[in-house]
Amino acid sequence: MIIYIIYSCVCIFLIVLKTAVLANFTIFNNFYDILLPVVLYLGLFRPVTEGLPLVLFCGFCMDSLTGCPFGIYISVYFWLFIAAKGLVQFFHAQSILIKPFIVFIGVIIENLMFLALLTIFDGGKVLPESFVQSAIAQSLWAAFTGPFFLLIFDYFHRRFGNWFDEWMFKRKENG
C-alpha cells in the first residue's frame, strides 16, 4: 500500500513541477510529458499489480488537468505500459539497449498516439502547425534527460526498498 502512496505523491510532485515551476521558463515550453518516464519505469521494472493502478492514476491526473478529451492520457499510458512490459519479454530491463533510449522512443510513440487519437476523435479541427517542430524538441529533451529520470527513480526505489525492509525487520524484532 505504501508504494502506491509514494508513487502517487511522486506523480503529483512531477505534475506540480511541470505546471507551476518549469512553466515559468520558456526554455521548457517544449519539454516532454514529465510523467512518461514514471510510466515507462513502472512498465520496465515493476510488476503489473503494482504498476497498472499507478499508471491509470497518472493518466487520470493528466486527463483532469489538461484540456484534452477525458481518457486520452489513460489510454496512451496504458498502451505504453503494455509496450514496456512487452519489451522486457525480449530484452533485459537493465539492458544497455533499453535504458538510454526508452524515454526517447516513448516520447515519439506517445506523440504518434496523440496524433492518431486527436485526428480520429477531434476530426475537422486543425492540428497545431508546430506539431513536428514541438515533437522533435520533445524527443531531444527526452534523449538527454530521460535516462537520468530512470536512474533517479531506480536509485530512490532501491533506497526506499532497503529502508522499508530494515524498518519492517526492526519492527518484527521488537515484536
Place this chain on the structure above:
Amino acid sequence: MFSKRMVFTIAGVFFFICCIILISVSSRHPDATEGAGSITIAFVSPLQEAVTGSINFVKDIWKYYFSLSSTAKENKNLKKSLVQAVEKNNQCIEIELSNQRLRKFLSFQSTGTIKTVSAEVIGKDPSPWFKTVIIDKGKADGIQKGFPIVVPEGIAGQVMSVSAHYAKVLLIIDRNSAVDALVQRSRARGIIRGRSAESCSLHYVLRKNDVRVGDEVVSSGIDGVYPKGLRIGYVSSVIRRNSGMFQAVNITPSADFEKLEEVLVIINSPGNAPENTIEKP
C-alpha cells in the same frame, strides 16, 4: 478454465473498448466527465498555488529590491503616460456622457458596465498540445463554467471546469477554442480558432470582405460568451486563394499567453445570465 495470458488479452481488449467509448463520449460531451476532472484540480491546485506563490514571492523580492534603478526610470515614464491617460480619461468621460444622452435620445439599450473578479494563474497545462491554465478562483467566488476570462490586453479564454476554489481556463489559442469575432475596421465576421502555437486563425471570412494586415479583431458578442467589442488581436497575414468561398486570416492575439499571471473573470457578461450559462447552479 482460462490461461493467464487469455485473461490478460481479454482484459486488454475490454480496456481498449472502454477507452474508445470514454474518449468519444468526452470529446463530444465534455460535461459528462467534468466531475472527475474537478476532483484532481481540487487536490493538485493547492500545491500549485503554494509553489506559484513561493516563486512569485522570490520574483517580487528581485523586482522590488534589486531592480530599483530601472524602476525609477520606468516610474518617470509612467508618470508621463499617466498624465496623458488622465487627459484621455477626461475626454472618455465626456464622450461616455454624450453617448448616454444620445442613446437615451434614440431609445437604445444601455450597454452597462462589466463586473469582474480578479484571479491569479497558478498552473499551466502539463501537456504541450493543449493550452489551459488553472486559476485560484472557483465556485466559492461566484465563478461558473463558461465565464469569459480577459486581461487588460484583450480576451484570454473561458472557464471550462470549476471546483470549489479553483477553475480550469481554456485559452483562445487552444485548438478546441472558438470565439465569434469581427474585424473592427470592415466589420467582417468570422470564428477565431486556436492553433496551439501562440496564434489563432479567423475562419469563415468571405473572400469579398475587406481584411488587411494590421486590422484589429474584436469579439462580436454573438456567441453569448464574450461581451461585444473586447480586443482579441490583430491580423498578421491574409491569404486569398483563387478558389473557395473564404479567405485564410491569421491572427496574433493581443494577450501574451507566455506571461499570463493575473486575469479577470467577467461575471456579468450577457452570456452569463442564469438561463445562458452552461452549468446551472
